[in-house]
Amino acid sequence: MPHTLKLLTIWLLIGLVIFLGFKYWERERQSSRFQLAGEVVVLTRSDDGHFHWPGRVDGVAVDFLVDTGATTTALPQALAQRVGLKPLGSITTQTAAGTAQGFVARTDVTLEGGVRANRLMVAVLPDLAAPLLGMDVLGRLHFSQKPGELRIEPNP
Known part of the structure; x- marks a missing residue:
């Protein structure tokens, strides 16, 4: 034995x-998917083929999926409940998976590298798999893409 x-x-x-x-x-x-070079944020494409940007929603750590096709930043309902977001109204929206029902809420979004969006109006969707960072935030920044890399910097 x-x-x-x-x-x-x-x-x-x-x-x-x-x-x-x-x-x-x-x-x-x-x-290593997130790097900060001065004021420039460099995101490296992950294994799932997307760019992810770590951040926080009202202080809760999240991993945003960068979605240049999304007009609005969207959060899964489970995350919104954990953060304590209050519905301001209902919405019907078009997603890649089809039409979705949800609600809108306001929250503070902070991204690694010093990007902040205070009191941002977000869509909260029950079947959303991951938080999506939309053009309501990305449109405030200058970004360029190379193969496998997304570079983001403040607008001049």
Whole structure:
């Protein structure tokens, strides 16, 4: 029995080292998608083919999907409830998945790199998978795209 226990312990330790190594690699890869070079924010395309910009909604950390096709910044209803957003009115909107019912609310959005949108009117949609950063925020900035990279800077 002691020999079997030793082998099991060794394999468990090897598995733990591999698991922790993978988690470390995953965290480093995630953090390298966002870079700040002076006032220029550089976003690197993620494995899902999209650009993600870390930020906060009323102080709650979120990972925004940059969506130049979205007129308005949109939040999943679960996030809006967690933040405590109050509905200001109902909306019907067109999304990539079709027509969606939701509500509008006001919130403060802060993005890594110092970009802020105070009291931003956002759409809250029940079936939205991730927060979308729309042109209501992006339109205030200057952005350019290279293969695999999105560069964002304040408007001159």
